[in-house]
Amino acid sequence: MKIERELMRGAGPVAVLKLLEPGEKYGYELVKDLAKRSDGVLAMGQSTLYPMLYNLEAKGLIASRLDKAENGRPRKYYRLTGKGKKRLAHGTQQWQAVTAAMGALGITGNLQGA
Amino acid sequence: MTTPFRRRLWKTPMRDLVRGRITGRLDIDRLLEEASLSGPAADKVRRVVKRTRLWRLEKVDVANELIAHFLDGQEAGTSLDELLETFGDEVQTAKLIRRAKKRQRPMVWHAFAWARLCFLIFFGVYFLSALYLMTGSPSVTTDYLAILNRKAAGVPADEAAWPIYREALHKMGYSEHGNDRTFPIDTHFRPGDEEWPLLLAFLTEHAGALARVREAATRDKSGYLVGFHTTADDAIIFEPWDGVEAPYMGSHPSLMRLNSLGNLGPMRLLARLMSADCARALQAGDGDTAYADVMAQIGLARHTNSQSTLVSGLVRISILIHTCKTTQEVLISRPDLWTDEQLRDLAHRFAAIDITPEDMLNGERLQFYDLLQRTYTDDGHGGGRIINPLPVNSQNESVSMQVRNVARIVGLPALTAMVAPRDEIRQMYDGLMDRMIIESRRPLWIEDGSETVDETVDKLRGSVRSGIRYLPVIIFMNSHPTVRTTLQTEVGFRDGVLIGIALELYKREHGDWPISLVKLVPGYLPGVPVDRLTGEPVRYLVTKDGPVVYSVGVDGDDDGGRPPVDKFDSDFLKNNRASPMDFTGEARTEAEHDGDWVLWPVPWEE
Numbered sequence: 001m002k003i004e005r006e007l008m009r010g011a012g013p014v015a016v017l018k019l020l021e022p023g024e025k026y027g028y029e030l031v032k033d034l035a036k037r038s039d040g041v042l043a044m045g046q047s048t049l050y051p052m053l054y055n056l057e058a059k060g061l062i063a064s065r066l067d068k069a070e071n072g073r074p075r076k077y078y079r080l081t082g083k084g085k086k087r088l089a090h091g092t093q094q095w096q097a098v099t100a101a102m103g104a105l106g107i108t109g110n111l112q113g114a
Numbered sequence: 115m116t117t118p119f120r121r122r123l124w125k126t127p128m129r130d131l132v133r134g135r136i137t138g139r140l141d142i143d144r145l146l147e148e149a150s151l152s153g154p155a156a157d158k159v160r161r162v163v164k165r166t167r168l169w170r171l172e173k174v175d176v177a178n179e180l181i182a183h184f185l186d187g188q189e190a191g192t193s194l195d196e197l198l199e200t201f202g203d204e205v206q207t208a209k210l211i212r213r214a215k216k217r218q219r220p221m222v223w224h225a226f227a228w229a230r231l232c233f234l235i236f237f238g239v240y241f242l243s244a245l246y247l248m249t250g251s252p253s254v255t256t257d258y259l260a261i262l263n264r265k266a267a268g269v270p271a272d273e274a275a276w277p278i279y280r281e282a283l284h285k286m287g288y289s290e291h292g293n294d295r296t297f298p299i300d301t302h303f304r305p306g307d308e309e310w311p312l313l314l315a316f317l318t319e320h321a322g323a324l325a326r327v328r329e330a331a332t333r334d335k336s337g338y339l340v341g342f343h344t345t346a347d348d349a350i351i352f353e354p355w356d357g358v359e360a361p362y363m364g365s366h367p368s369l370m371r372l373n374s375l376g377n378l379g380p381m382r383l384l385a386r387l388m389s390a391d392c393a394r395a396l397q398a399g400d401g402d403t404a405y406a407d408v409m410a411q412i413g414l415a416r417h418t419n420s421q422s423t424l425v426s427g428l429v430r431i432s433i434l435i436h437t438c439k440t441t442q443e444v445l446i447s448r449p450d451l452w453t454d455e456q457l458r459d460l461a462h463r464f465a466a467i468d469i470t471p472e473d474m475l476n477g478e479r480l481q482f483y484d485l486l487q488r489t490y491t492d493d494g495h496g497g498g499r500i501i502n503p504l505p506v507n508s509q510n511e512s513v514s515m516q517v518r519n520v521a522r523i524v525g526l527p528a529l530t531a532m533v534a535p536r537d538e539i540r541q542m543y544d545g546l547m548d549r550m551i552i553e554s555r556r557p558l559w560i561e562d563g564s565e566t567v568d569e570t571v572d573k574l575r576g577s578v579r580s581g582i583r584y585l586p587v588i589i590f591m592n593s594h595p596t597v598r599t600t601l602q603t604e605v606g607f608r609d610g611v612l613i614g615i616a617l618e619l620y621k622r623e624h625g626d627w628p629i630s631l632v633k634l635v636p637g638y639l640p641g642v643p644v645d646r647l648t649g650e651p652v653r654y655l656v657t658k659d660g661p662v663v664y665s666v667g668v669d670g671d672d673d674g675g676r677p678p679v680d681k682f683d684s685d686f687l688k689n690n691r692a693s694p695m696d697f698t699g700e701a702r703t704e705a706e707h708d709g710d711w712v713l714w715p716v717p718w719e720e
Contacts, residue, residue: 022257051210
């Protein structure tokens with residue numbers, strides 16, 4: 001299922017920050033993980049991912065470093081910054097509140113329990 | 115593949131070059147070749163990167179990232195087709211990447227970008243404002259020239275003095291072409307001068323014309339019309355004006371060009387001729403002609419200022435002071451040439467000279483109003499914005515209309531924002547002029563402690579904001595502070611002659627000079643004239659050479675009737691030393707001020 005752009009605009013950055021929480025990742029790795037862990041709901045192409053990464057970097061939420069991959073190719077790795085961790089915590093809380101509210105309305109998971 | 119040296123050099127960032135390294139790391143084609151990315155993917159990367167229109171180093175960064183993405187995807191087992199399909203829209207990608215990358219640029223760049231944006235917005239708004247402001251135009255509705263000429267225009271031709279003066283000037287060979295005046299003889303010569311016989315011959319040859327001048331001087335009004343265009347009658351002495359009115363100036367001629375007031379030069383010339391003729395008559399022992407010549411000078415002075423402007427007022431004063439000198443020459447050297455009756459009559463004529471500040475300022479006020487109607491729009495209620503800061507009268511102006519229009523576009527919004535609107539400018543000007551007239555009537559010894567107009571104008575000029583806001587007022591008021599001291603000086607010289615005449619009459623009756631000026635009252639004078647600088651009666655003493663009447667002068671102390679001893683190069687000051695006009699001279703030392711302002715007999719200098 002492809003979600004609306006506006007919704008993706010809110011969810012995407014928090015999702016990327018969440019994926020970087022365990023440790024640094026490179027671009028394609030993030031694309032794969034997003035698609036896999038969200039069952040394709042939050043899948044995004046290069047056209048969406050890289051501008052988003054640059055924006056998060058400009059805001060100081062993530063940092064990057066250039067390194068060589070195993071095969072010797074240059075590759076850029078992204079990691080969460082302290083500011084990014086705070087934003088992730090804040091974003092997580094907000095999404096939980098939204099999810100709970102949507103559940104209370106019978107839109108998300110609580111629908112089954114209702 | 116070996117990259118040609120020049121290509122590597124061109125693709126090396128400046129920072130590497132400065133460090134002495136030719137890296138060629140800006141070469142995206144080389145990056146794609148080294149990555150061995152397949153054709154469609156390489157083309158996509160190349161197109162997206164190009165479309166970002168980023169800095170070269172930023173483009174390299176983006177290219178590396180996209181190349182790595184494709185290679186990582188292929189290594190992970192994703193097909194190239196799938197990677198290309200999930201890439202997204204190229205144009206949108208380039209746009210988003212550009213926007214995001216720009217956010218990462220340094221603060222200095224952002225500051226510059228904002229400054230540039232602000233400047234462009236300001237420039238745009240300014241330019242649009244200029245276009246809007248240029249849609250207005252001055253509304254020239256009042257013919258101030260007609261108002262200025264109102265008195266002169268009402269004089270019937272057969273009662274006017276000017277046509278006779280003009281005819282006499284023409285007969286004597288006067289002509290004017292632009293700023294060049296032609297007259298056959300120098301009128302400054304006096305008996306004793308080597309060139310005097312030339313002037314004497316000229317005066318004799320033109321005795322008829324001079325008689326006509328004397329006749330004209332007795333007439334009540336001049337009837338001279340000032341203006342741009344030389345009238346057909348005046349063309350016999352003045353070169354016709356060949357200028358063309360600028361089309362937007364309306365049908366009314368501008369007063370901005372009236373500084374020269376065409377008749378002033380000829381009137382001064384005629385007065386000097388009368389003075390020279392008086393010297394001739396004096397030499398010939400012809401008292402009646404000498405008397406008529408002095409009376410003619412008084413008439414010429416009166417006719418000079420029919421338009422009540424500052425410059426014509428100053429010329430009138432100049433002629434009157436010269437008349438005082440001519441009168442003195444007769445009374446000192448040959449008083450016997452004039453009868454008692456002539457002396458009394460002359461005294462009455464001098465005493466009747468009406469000297470008011472309005473005579474010098476009313477015309478100035480009209481000129482300022484005319485300036486306003488040509489430089490401001492008119493909202494119908496007295497208000498309006500400045501629209502034409504460079505009013506012109508003809509296409510002969512040195513500054514072309516194109517230059518003026520460019521200047522207007524550039525300057526109008528700023529001027530409109532900074533220069534006061536029409537009603538405020540007029541209110542300020544009228545207020546200052548009303549105060550100046552009151553101030554100019556007040557004798558110099560009476561100061562009420564309030565701020566003078568000169569001080570107010572200095573204050574306006576001293577502040578950048580008010581200096582620009584009231585600039586037209588400041589420019590116009592600049593020359594006016596001299597009115598008060600000029601008028602007081604004229605009155606002083608006039609009083610000197612009146613006392614001189616009274617002394618002569620007293621001596622004829624009593625055989626000797628009076629011991630005090632009080633003796634002249636009331637038989638010869640209505641009262642003892644006051645010192646124009648102190649308000650006290652003028653000082654008087656009798657020396658072996660005769661009586662001396664004087665004011666204590668600008669230094670305020672009595673130097674026994676001794677005039678300042680220093681000589682000055684300035685023509686303006688040499689006969690007005692220590693007088694009220696001396697206040698307006700250049701800064702001088704106390705020693706230079708030392709001395710009295712002698713009123714009778716005045717130590718005239720040529």
